[in-house]
Structure formats: structure tokens, C-alpha cells
Amino acid sequence: QWFLLFIMPLHRKYEHLTHLSTPHPYREAVRADELWLITLMMSAVGLLTAIKWQSLFPDLRDYRALGALPLRSWQIFAAKLAALLVVAAGVMGTLNFLPSFGFPALSAGRWAFQSSLAVRVWAHAGASLAACAFFFFGLIALQGVLLNLLPPRVFGRVTGYLQGCLVAVMLGLLVMSFSVEARITNMLLQPEWARWLPPVWFLGLYQSLSGDPDSAMRVLANRAEAALAFAVVLTLLTYLISYRRHQALLVEGINGRAKDSRFGSKLHWLLPNPRQQAVVSFMTQTLARSSYHRMIVIGYAGLALALILTGFIGLGNLLGRFLYLHMIVLLFLLIGARHLFSLPTELKANWIFQITESEGRGAWMHAVDRFVLFWGAALLLVIPSPLEVRLLGWRGVAEAALFLLLGLLTYEWAFSSWEKMPFTCSHLPGKTPIWMILAVFGLIGGMVVLHSLLLGTLDNNFAFAAVCVGLLAAWMRVHHTRQQGWAALPLKYDELPEPAVQELRLLR
Numbered sequence: 299q300w301f302l303l304f305i306m307p308l309h310r311k312y313e314h315l316t317h318l319s320t321p322h323p324y325r326e327a328v329r330a331d332e333l334w335l336i337t338l339m340m341s342a343v344g345l346l347t348a349i350k351w352q353s354l355f356p357d358l359r360d361y362r363a364l365g366a367l368p369l370r371s372w373q374i375f376a377a378k379l380a381a382l383l384v385v386a387a388g389v390m391g392t393l394n395f396l397p398s399f400g401f402p403a404l405s406a407g408r409w410a411f412q413s414s415l416a417v418r419v420w421a422h423a424g425a426s427l428a429a430c431a432f433f434f435f436g437l438i439a440l441q442g443v444l445l446n447l448l449p450p451r452v453f454g455r456v457t458g459y460l461q462g463c464l465v466a467v468m469l470g471l472l473v474m475s476f477s478v479e480a481r482i483t484n485m486l487l488q489p490e491w492a493r494w495l496p497p498v499w500f501l502g503l504y505q506s507l508s509g510d511p512d513s514a515m516r517v518l519a520n521r522a523e524a525a526l527a528f529a530v531v532l533t534l535l536t537y538l539i540s541y542r543r544h545q546a547l548l549v550e551g552i553n554g555r556a557k558d559s560r561f562g563s564k565l566h567w568l569l570p571n572p573r574q575q576a577v578v579s580f581m582t583q584t585l586a587r588s589s590y591h592r593m594i595v596i597g598y599a600g601l602a603l604a605l606i607l608t609g610f611i612g613l614g615n616l617l618g619r620f621l622y623l624h625m626i627v628l629l630f631l632l633i634g635a636r637h638l639f640s641l642p643t644e645l646k647a648n649w650i651f652q653i654t655e656s657e658g659r660g661a662w663m664h665a666v667d668r669f670v671l672f673w674g675a676a677l678l679l680v681i682p683s684p685l686e687v688r689l690l691g692w693r694g695v696a697e698a699a700l701f702l703l704l705g706l707l708t709y710e711w712a713f714s715s716w717e718k719m720p721f722t723c724s725h726l727p728g729k730t731p732i733w734m735i736l737a738v739f740g741l742i743g744g745m746v747v748l749h750s751l752l753l754g755t756l757d758n759n760f761a762f763a764a765v766c767v768g769l770l771a772a773w774m775r776v777h778h779t780r781q782q783g784w785a786a787l788p789l790k791y792d793e794l795p796e797p798a799v800q801e802l803r804l805l806r
Contacts, residue, residue: 336425336497339429342393411508421508429522433496467600499519502516502522617756641721648723717788
């Protein structure tokens with residue numbers, strides 16, 4: 299259980315706070331940790347619900363499996379809803395079980411509103427489970443409302459993008475929940491903030507169940523109870539009235555046909571080579587039409603945004619904030635690109651690449667480079683640089699130039715062993731080299747050191763010039779070596795286990 303990692307820090311903190319002469323620091327700390335746990339649990343359940351967005355209502359597989367049986371549509375819908383409720387109850391119970399007993403026990407003290415452990419366990423479990431249920435039923439109700447309001451073709455496109463946005467938002471909440479502290483909690487409890495933030499509503503419910511006499515907490519608790527009741531009722535209503543509408547959507551096809559990207563008509567201006575045009579067009583169309591790949595892109599973006607916002611809280615230096623922004627964007631761009639490109643879209647169609655590979659392998663790899671570097675330049679330089687130059691002047695230009703060279707070299711390192719055409723190779727889950735996993739965690743862990751080194755480099759003109767020359771020379775050497783290998787390096791279309799693993803015949 300993840301909560302075990304926090305047992306000792308929480309125990310030491312509350313052991314200290316409970317011996318203070320005034321209750322105020324203790325109660326502020328308790329409220330902050332309650333808000334952290336509620337937000338964490340809500341976002342975890344919301345993330346799982348958003349990932350399973352297409353499974354919230356019966357799909358074609360359900361109708362094909364059950365349609366031949368003497369069942370009516372409403373019975374299929376009722377069975378789907380019952381299955382969802384059972385799975386959701388299991389997930390919410392598993393996530394909340396240990397915190398519901400552990401946190402009340404760890405935060406026990408003489409300044410608690412309730413001395414009874416049973417009452418505090420009930421308060422934690424009731425508020426946290428209610429908060430999770432609100433997000434779960436709220437997302438189901440949202441899809442049900444869209445199902446009844448939007449035309450079939452529009453519904454498929456809108457919900458595809460909405461799913462990605464929800465995944466990004468939940469990932470962001472998940473990460474930002476760890477930044478909750480007493481100062482932030484006090485700010486969020488102000489009426490102008492509290493009325494818009496569901497986690498704060500359920501914090502009020504938690505405090506009311508714990509015996510807090512504050513009338514503001516009772517107001518928030520009433521709002522939480524009303525919001526949960528509304529989400530549950532709306533979910534039941536949308537399930538009740540949606541079953542006929544949903545059948546029509548499945549018959550007409552909710553995904554529709556994606557429109558051709560206008561970007562493809564401009565490729566001949568950007569890429570004169572026809573083979574490179576074809577590869578970039580293939581990659582662009584895949585990302586435009588595949589909701590799964592699009593969800594992953596938006597998910598990485600949401601996680602990066604959450605880390606950027608949480609990092610900005612502890613950085614007062616403007617140059618340091620821009621450095622941190624570029625570091626996070628570069629890290630997630632490279633990790634996300636490798637992960638995204640390794641996930642296939644339609645394996646049976648990769649024969650067209652296999653029979654023409656020898657004629658255009660080098661051009662294909664050039665196209666992949668240009669695709670990633672184009673978006674990398676847009677995210678790292680084009681979008682933030684005007685604001686950075688306006689606020690920092692020449693130091694902003696120097697910082698952008700430094701990260702341009704650092705980004706090029708890091709890209710060459712990250713893709714030095716890349717031997718696939720994006721979206722065309724089968725993928726074995728968990729088959730990531732251990733050195734890459736250690737490198738990623740080492741890079742994340744070394745963010746503080748790297749940030750300080752880059753700040754020092756920008757403050758010294760001689761060091762800045764030397765580092766830029768060194769990065770440029772290293773990039774030119776690595777890039778030339780990598781390009782030379784393209785002509786002889788055959789691309790991979792089937793990812794297989796290592797020979798030692800194949801001998802075990804685990805995939806039979």
C-alpha cells in the first residue's frame with residue numbers, strides 16, 4: 299500500500315504538534331493533510347474512470363456478446379451499470395482502506411475535535427469515499443449528458459478529446475495534491491475559492507463529521523452532499539433515458555471519419571522529399587485519428603503541466619522558473635515521444651513499410667527526427683521565448699540558445715537505439731531497458747543539481763561559451779554517427795522477448 303511510505307513522517311509530525319501549547323498549528327496541519335488525501339483519492343478514481351471512458355456505457359462488444367440472448371436493451375444497460383458500481387466500489391474501498399484507519403490513528407492527539415478513534419475513522423472513510431463517488435458518478439453523468447445532447451458524429455470527436463483532457467486534469471490533480479500545505483489550504487478555504495473546488499467541499503464534510511463547530515465547514519459539507527446526490531441522480535437518469543439513443547450511436551458509428559489534416563497539403567513546402575512527406579503525414583494522421591494515442595499525448599502534457607506548476611511554487615527567481623520549465627518540457631517530450639512511437643496502431647498494415655524499407659529507410663528516420671524536433675522547437679522555444687526575452691532580455695536569449703543545444707544532444711541520446719518506424723511495431727509491455735529506467739529516475743532526481751549548474755553557467759560568460767561549444771561539438775559527432783547507421787540498420791516490426799526469455803516459451 300502506498301500509504302505505508304507516509305507513516306513515519308506523519309507520526310513524527312503529529313507527535314510534535316500534539317505537544318504544542320496551542321491547538322492552532324495542529325488543526326491547520328490536520329486540515330491540510332485531509333485535503334491532500336481527499337484530493338489524491340478523488341483524482342486517482344477520476345483518472346481510472348477517465349481511462350475507462352469508453353467502458354462507462356455498453357459498447358459493441360457487449361451487444362455482440364449479449365445480443366443473442368433473450369435480453370432487452372435496458373437489461374444490458376442495468377447489468378453494465380451494476381458491473382461498473384461493483385468495480386468502482388472495489389477500487390474505492392481498496393484505495394481508501396489503509397488511509398481511513400491509518401491517518402486517524404497517526405493524527406490522534408489532545409487537540410483533535412473527537413477523541414474517539416471510531417468516529418474519526420468514520421469521518422475519514424465517509425468523506426473520502428463520498429469524494430471519490432462524486433468524481434466517479436460525475437464523469438458518468440457527463441458522458442450521459444453529452445450522449446443525449448450531441449449528434450452521433452460530433453459525440454465521437456468531442457468525447458475523444460474530452461477523455462484526453464480529463465486524463466490530463468486528473469494526472470495534474472494527482473501530482474499537485476502533494477503540494478497541499480497549511481498555507482494553501484487556508485487560501486483555498488476562502489469563499490471565493492471554496493465555492494468552485496469540490497475537494498474543499500468534501501474537506502468541509504470531513505471536518506463536520508469530525509466535530510468541527512465551524513459554520514463555514516457545515517456550509518461546505520452541505521454543498522458536498524448536494525453535489526454527490528446530484529451526480530448520482532443525474533447518472534441514473536442518463537442511464538435510464540440513454541439506452542435507445544446509445545443503440546443509434548453504435549449503429550451510426552460514434553467515431554465518424556476524421557477529416558484530412560490541412561497540415562498534409564503544406565508538407566511539400568516544408569519537406570521536399572516525398573518519402574519524408576509520407577512519413578510525417580502518416581504520423582500526423584495517426585495522432586489525429588487514434589483516440590488512444592491522443593489520450594497519451596494529453597496525459598503527458600497534463601502531468602508535465604502539474605509538475606511545472608508545483609515547481610514554480612518553490613522558485614522565486616524568474617530565470618530559474620524558465621529553466622525549470624524547459625527542463626520539464628524537454629524531459630517529458632523525450633519520454634513521451636519514445637513511449638508514444640512504440641505503441642502500434644494497426645499492425646497488419648505495416649507490410650507496406652516492410653516491402654519499401656530498403657528504398658527509404660534513411661528518409662524515414664530523417665522525417666521522424668524533423669517531426670520530433672519541430673514540436674520540440676515549438677514547445678521549448680517558439681511558445682515561451684517571446685515572453686522570456688521580454689522579461690529577461692539577453693539572458694532569455696542565452697537561456698533559449700543553451701536549451702536548444704542541450705535539447706538536440708539529449709534527443710540524439712534518447713533516440714540513439716531507436717530502430718522502429720513509429721506506430722508500426724508490436725510492443726511488449728514492460729520491455730524497457732533497465733539502464734533507461736535508471737537514467738530517467740536519475741535525471742528526475744538530479745533536477746536540482748542540473749538546475750543549479752545551468753543557472754551558474756548562465757551567470758558566467760566564459761562558462762556559457764565553453765558549455766555551448768562543447769554541446770555543439772558533442773551533438774555534431776553523435777548525430778553524424780547515428781546517421782551513418784541508418785543505411786545498414788534494419789527496422790524492427792516485431793518486438794520479441796530476449797532469447798533467454800523465449801526459451802521459457804511463456805508466450806505459447
